Amino acid sequence: MQRRGGWRGARDERPCGGGRVRAGLTQMAKPALQFVCNACGTVHRKWQGQCEGCGEWNTLAEEAGLSAAGPAAKTLGAARGRRMALAPLAGQEAPPPRAASRIGELDRVLGGGLVPGSAVLVGGDPGIGKSTLLLQATAAFATAGARTVYVSGEEAMAQVRMRAARLGLGAADVQLAAETNLRDILTTLDELRPDLVVIDSIQTMWADNVESAPGSVAQVRATAHELTSFAKRRGCAVIMVGHVTKEGQIAGPRVVEHMVDTVLYFEGERGHQFRILRAVKNRFGPADEIGVFEMTGAGLAEVTNPSALFLGDRDEGASGSAVFAGLEGTRPVLVEFQALVAPSTLGTPRRAVVGWDGSRLAMTLAVLEARAGVSLAGQDVYLNVAGGLRVSEPAADLAAAAALVSAMTGQPLPPRSVLFGEISLSGAIRPVAQPELRLKEAEKLGFTAAYVPKQMKPVEESGINLRRIADLPGLISAVFGPQQ
Helix, strand or coil: CCCCCCCCCCEEEEEECCEEEEEECCCCCCCCEEEEECCCCCEECCCCCECCCCCCECCEEEEECCCCCCHHHCCCCCCCCCCCCCCCCCCCCCCCCCECCCCHHHHHHHCCCECCCCEEEEEECCCCCHHHHHHHHHHHHHHCCCCEEEEECCCCHHHHHHHHHHHCCCCCCEEEEECCEHHHHHHHHHHHCCCEEEEECHHHCECCCCCCCCCCHHHHHHHHHHHHHHHHHHCCEEEEEECECCCCCECCCCHHHHHCCEEEEEECCCCCCEEEEEEEEECCCCCCCEEEEEEECCEEEECCCHHHHHCCCCCCCCCCEEEEEEEECCEEEEEEEEEEEEECCCCCCCEEEECCCHHHHHHHHHHHHHHHCCCCCCEEEEEEEHHHCCCCCHHHHHHHHHHHHHHHHCCCCCCCEEECCEECCCCEEECCCCHHHHHHHHHHCCCCEEEEECCCCCCCCCCCEEEEECEHHHHHHHHHCCCC
8 A cells, every 4th residue: 555645665574585675775886887998998878880089880898887976976985095295396317227139120119128017009900910920929039038028929839939939039038829718818927926017909808807708998998907007017018919900900999098008000011021119108218219120031120221121122313202200219211102004094183192181182183273374183193102011101292292293294303312391381391300410411421412401400411512592483493494
């Protein structure tokens, strides 16, 4: 029988196992369900086909969120913690100790060597050579006297041993394991106390306290946090391999890249023998530093002078070819821009670019037509950076424009000449950073002329003839005018 006043404050007594249990109407709040993107980690309230964060399809996975009465609704309360130790900002700290691998290109990207207690994340396309590089690095550190452990979650120990034998690393004192259970891995490492641990890969690791499948956002986030905490707690350097998406970004939530100290990308084209190890984040050294390797039958070999190799097979008399004096981190690199212009049979001409930003190519074509009168509206345009290198700095605009004009006119650029400069929307050529390093590298390789921005700051006298260019029409008249 219902009490007066409705259901407010009513109780319900139900028999249960011979006893009676009173159940109030107020029940414990159930954890709210949420859907997390496996590619970028964006949280959605309901399932949908496409992620709003990254645009990927069918990447949302269901996870249990926090309940309404959970930790999100609570504060720390009045309990007092311990007092922090504060220090003044002024003062000098000794540089962190580093362990060199004796692989010069790897040590360069790491900022001089591997820092004990650091966490490093290495990403790259499948089959690009990440496992080969890290196996060589692990063997090099072991040869230098470090205690190293290589944990593979994707391959059996027999496969790792076969690769080591092929690379001639079978005698290196490296401890191997094929395991995916994170608890067992950390227990073993806690007893062994190694100096370096390689985890291949983070997507295959599994933490038994997280109710998700291996490779999910929750698992990747939890395992990366545990491994990073172990590195800081024990002073052991941890290198984690991460899978990448089809856009080339490391798969998983972005918080993983924020946890670690260093993020490296291993780049390269399958058809080229060159591989680029690029640092995009480094708390112990410069970012945007690169190391160049060459894939050989005996593994990855260092390339100490990449400019000479990138320009080794260049045909100087061909039209559509321009040499760009670039800068990757602290290293000057000379690469060749190759352009091809052909009449289009399609209603919309093709614009294909490899190794450069497609948006900058579209901007360069628009500025050429609007400011210099060079129209490529009815032409198919192909632009390629030779050697498989990816160029991202705006200083390559001038070299790309010169290669396009050379391909359209059929006239080659002057021999032994380099170019660098940024093109503005007004057609003016803007100065770029560190021209001295670019010119010094060009002079070392035998180049005699350089087309540079007019507003570039004065540099020391060198054996290179500087041709200062103010705008795109000036470039066309200076480079192609006397040859017409």
